[in-house]
Amino acid sequence: xxxxxxxxxxxxxxxxxxxxxxxxxxxxxxxxxxxxxxxxxxxxxxxxxxxxxxxxxxxxxxxxxxxxxxxxxxxxxxxxxxxxxxxxxxxxxxxxxxxxxxxxxxxxxxxxxxxxxxxxxxxxxxxxxxxxxxxxxxxxxxxxxxxxxxxxxxxxxxxxxxxxxxxxxxxxxxxxxxxxxxxxxxxxxxxxxxxxxxxxxxxxxxxxxxxxxxxxxxxxxxxxxxxxxxxxxxxxxxxxxxxxxxxxxxxxxxxxxxxxxxxxxxxxxxxxxx
Amino acid sequence: xxxxxxxxxxxxxxxxxxxxxxxxxxxxxxxxxxxxxxxxxxxxxxxxxxxxxxxxxxxxxxxxxxxxxxxxxxxxxxxxxxxxxxxxxxxxxxxxxxxxxxxxxxxxxxxxxxxxxxxxxxxxxxxxxxxxxxxxxxxxxxxxxxxxxxxxxxxxxxxxxxx
Numbered sequence: 001x002x003x004x005x006x007x008x009x010x011x012x013x014x015x016x017x018x019x020x021x022x023x024x025x026x027x028x029x030x031x032x033x034x035x036x037x038x039x040x041x042x043x044x045x046x047x048x049x050x051x052x053x054x055x056x057x058x059x060x061x062x063x064x065x066x067x068x069x070x071x072x073x074x075x076x077x078x079x080x081x082x083x084x085x086x087x088x089x090x091x092x093x094x095x096x097x098x099x100x101x102x103x104x105x106x107x108x109x110x111x112x113x114x115x116x117x118x119x120x121x122x123x124x125x126x127x128x129x130x131x132x133x134x135x136x137x138x139x140x141x142x143x144x145x146x147x148x149x150x151x152x153x154x155x156x157x158x159x160x161x162x163x164x165x166x167x168x169x170x171x172x173x174x175x176x177x178x179x180x181x182x183x184x185x186x187x188x189x190x191x192x193x194x195x196x197x198x199x200x201x202x203x204x205x206x207x208x209x210x211x212x213x214x215x216x217x218x219x220x221x222x223x224x225x226x227x228x229x230x231x232x233x234x235x236x237x238x239x240x241x242x243x244x245x246x247x248x249x250x251x252x253x254x255x256x257x258x259x260x261x262x263x264x265x266x267x268x269x270x271x272x273x274x
Numbered sequence: 275x276x277x278x279x280x281x282x283x284x285x286x287x288x289x290x291x292x293x294x295x296x297x298x299x300x301x302x303x304x305x306x307x308x309x310x311x312x313x314x315x316x317x318x319x320x321x322x323x324x325x326x327x328x329x330x331x332x333x334x335x336x337x338x339x340x341x342x343x344x345x346x347x348x349x350x351x352x353x354x355x356x357x358x359x360x361x362x363x364x365x366x367x368x369x370x371x372x373x374x375x376x377x378x379x380x381x382x383x384x385x386x387x388x389x390x391x392x393x394x395x396x397x398x399x400x401x402x403x404x405x406x407x408x409x410x411x412x413x414x415x416x417x418x419x420x421x422x423x424x425x426x427x428x429x430x431x432x433x434x435x436x437x
Binding site: 010012013015016018020021023025026029030033037154155156157158159160161162163164213 | 288393396397398405408409410411412414415416418429432433
């Protein structure tokens with residue numbers, strides 16, 4: 001099917017030249033796209049393999065009547081493309097789903113071959129008495145929800161969410177307060193008050209625990225203070241004599257304990273008196 | 275005596291490959307295209323399904339679209355010396371655009387691993403938009419070739435099949 005067409009030497013027609021340019025640009029775009037996808041895939045696999053690290057989280061009492069959880073979250077990007085607009089949100093819920101606290105970090109841009117650390121500080125308010133107050137006296141499982149949003153390699157918006165169950169050890173776990181029979185001694189009315197609990201928290205409790213003994217109507221019937229120096233996992237069981245007000249009945253009343261120490265003043269949930 | 279410039283070609287004795295050769299070479303290309311556009315994606319999707327991961331695109335869509343595009347690209351190759359080359363080129367580009375638009379309809383892939391309480395969402399709408407550039411440019415080329423063939427049938431052959 002060979003044939004000789006037109007003249008011996010000739011310039012391609014304009015439409016043909018234009019079509020050829022479009023075809024070649026299309027081919028170049030395809031090759032570049034394939035190269036881009038291949039490098040994105042490789043970089044993403046590198047990123048996934050460099051698993052994020054969470055710095056040692058620690059809990060403690062904070063001055064603003066809250067339990068604080070401090071820690072850090074490190075992420076490295078060994079790939080070839082940036083992780084831009086990277087933001088993290090962490091929410092802590094108790095077993096019944098009530099939100100105890102949240103923290104937001106970012107947005108930041110994580111350049112290729114770089115690493116970043118997000119400092120995490122969550123404050124769980126425990127006063128006035130709310131869902132977080134039970135953290136003081138009840139061991140429980142907390143749901144740690146982490147949401148991350150970012151754009152990877154300029155084109156891929158990514159969001160990730162995962163939940164994790166973490167056990168929480170209460171600093172005044174199984175708090176028990178009992179009041180004995182009042183006795184008169186030296187003209188003063190007093191009653192033996194026994195306090196017992198276990199420190200399941202990861203931090204020591206050093207300070208004073210002041211108890212206010214209240215009648216069923218909320219009138220102050222007596223008070224007593226205990227000195228505390230309880231290490232983590234330590235058990236506390238102590239009896240002290242409380243100065244009582246005569247004629248004040250504790251029947252149906254309650255005891256309100258206030259812990260003062262570690263730079264914080266924390267009111268514990270009221271304990272009903274038997 | 276004139277000397278050809280760098281933009282000019284000596285077009286004497288150009289060769290159009292015979293139909294039998296084009297069919298043979300086109301068949302080889304068809305096999306390669308089917309592997310690339312149907313076999314490979316289907317294998318990946320089947321692998322994901324077998325591991326409990328919902329594929330982002332239905333298997334049937336990938337199979338049908340891959341087969342149609344492979345067929346059109348092969349036909350385009352075989353029909354290159356004819357006036358059907360431009361329309362078939364445009365049709366294959368149009369089919370690719372349709373395929374990409376179908377894939378990019380949701381443009382968000384959600385991967386949930388309930389056993390590990392992890393949910394990952396990946397948006398790929400921008401990638402699809404960028405990828406549309408490739409068939410878009412090829413579509414323009416196909417339309418221009420059609421116009422060229424209408425204007426002057428066969429004029430491009432010495433340049434498509436140089437000696």
